[in-house]
Amino acid sequence: MAIAKPIRTVWDIPREEQFAPGHSMCQGCAAALIMRMLMKVAGKDAIVVMGTGCVEVTTTLFPRTAWRNPWLHLAFENTGAAASGVEAAIKALQRKGVLDPNRRIKVVAIAGDGGTFDIGLQSLSGMMERGHDVMYVVYDNEAYMNTGIQRSSATPFGAWTTTTPVGKRMRGEPHPKKDIIGIALAHRIPYIATANPAYPTDMMEKFRKAYETRGPSLVHVLSPCTPGWRIRNEHSIHVARLAVLTGMWVQLEIVNGKPRVTVKVPKRKPVREYLKLQGRFRHLTDEEIEQIQKMVDHYVEEINRWVGEQAIGPVAE
Ligand SMILES: Cc1ncc(C[n+]2csc(CCOP(=O)(O)OP(=O)(O)O)c2C)c(N)n1
Numbered sequence: 001m002a003i004a005k006p007i008r009t010v011w012d013i014p015r016e017e018q019f020a021p022g023h024s025m026c027q028g029c030a031a032a033l034i035m036r037m038l039m040k041v042a043g044k045d046a047i048v049v050m051g052t053g054c055v056e057v058t059t060t061l062f063p064r065t066a067w068r069n070p071w072l073h074l075a076f077e078n079t080g081a082a083a084s085g086v087e088a089a090i091k092a093l094q095r096k097g098v099l100d101p102n103r104r105i106k107v108v109a110i111a112g113d114g115g116t117f118d119i120g121l122q123s124l125s126g127m128m129e130r131g132h133d134v135m136y137v138v139y140d141n142e143a144y145m146n147t148g149i150q151r152s153s154a155t156p157f158g159a160w161t162t163t164t165p166v167g168k169r170m171r172g173e174p175h176p177k178k179d180i181i182g183i184a185l186a187h188r189i190p191y192i193a194t195a196n197p198a199y200p201t202d203m204m205e206k207f208r209k210a211y212e213t214r215g216p217s218l219v220h221v222l223s224p225c226t227p228g229w230r231i232r233n234e235h236s237i238h239v240a241r242l243a244v245l246t247g248m249w250v251q252l253e254i255v256n257g258k259p260r261v262t263v264k265v266p267k268r269k270p271v272r273e274y275l276k277l278q279g280r281f282r283h284l285t286d287e288e289i290e291q292i293q294k295m296v297d298h299y300v301e302e303i304n305r306w307v308g309e310q311a312i313g314p315v316a317e
């Protein structure tokens with residue numbers, strides 16, 4: 001039985017709220033929106049397993065909680081392992097008849113980019129490799145935000161963070177972003193997607209499909225962070241959309257290894273438009289922006305070749 005109806009337009013978005021207001025996320029935080037939309041789709045029968053990060057520290061200020069679902073807090077490094085354990089326990093209880101075997105109870109694991117790309121990578125890998133029936137959502141704000149904006153391996157090339165400062169010896173993050181989708185692909189899991197809160201119905205439909213998948217699924221969501229990206233509160237969704245329109249972020253869905261682009265961009269905007277709104281890129285020179293443009297052009301070429309069509313077009317000013 002389908003869990004939620006397909007989400008094609010805003011009219012399909014469930015009205016029920018499983019994520020309560022009153023948390024302490026920053027104004028303009030995209031992760032707050034992402035969690036609200038995720039939980040609308042997941043509904044009442046999800047068990048949330050969460051690694052340490054902004055979402056966790058801001059939504060569970062003792063003695064209150066914003067989660068109307070069963071919720072388990074994990075250390076940074078073991079979100080995937082704990083999610084696997086909860087899923088195995090559900091199976092065992094259903095087998096013994098303690099829980100209704102026909103009830104679809106799904107484990108939803110949530111972690112930041114630091115908790116996923118870096119410290120939690122081994123436990124995520126184990127979860128995917130063993131084939132657990134877990135939906136894993138990584139909200140990627142591209143740094144360790146709740147501890148004060150330290151870089152992660154998801155921080156993009158050239159971005160300022162407190163551990164990739166801008167000075168004589170360093171010009172922000174020196175490495176390109178780690179390819180978490182490539183890592184998930186190597187595990188041959190049935191459902192992988194990238195999503196973005198500027199495209200809410202696309203994002204929620206991906207959450208729905210990931211939730212419905214039997215076996216491991218991973219949704220990688222771009223999550224603009226107002227203090228960490230040095231953006232105005234009211235710009236977070238605008239910036240998220242520019243990530244797609246410039247080709248910095250491609251909206252992908254990979255079902256059983258077959259990729260497609262869900263939001264095509266026939267004419268791409270120059271990356272400068274994405275970078276110029278963000279204080280973390282303020283120091284970049286014209287040459288450095290050109291270097292990032294070339295990196296994005298190359299990435300877009302690779303994606304187009306992979307999906308077998310020109311899903312993302314050339315830069316048109
Ligand atoms: C092994 C370990 N090292 C360091 C920490 C401290 N710590 C807690 S949350 C966090 C950063 C989390 O970053 P990310 O997963 O990107 O989430 P965000 O805060 O950006 O939402 C760190 C370093 C920890 N809890 N455990």
Ligand code: SF4
Pocket residue numbers: 024025026027028029030031032054055058141145146224225226227228
């Ligand atoms: S620091 Fe960033 S990710 Fe964390 S709550 Fe604030 S806006 Fe959201």
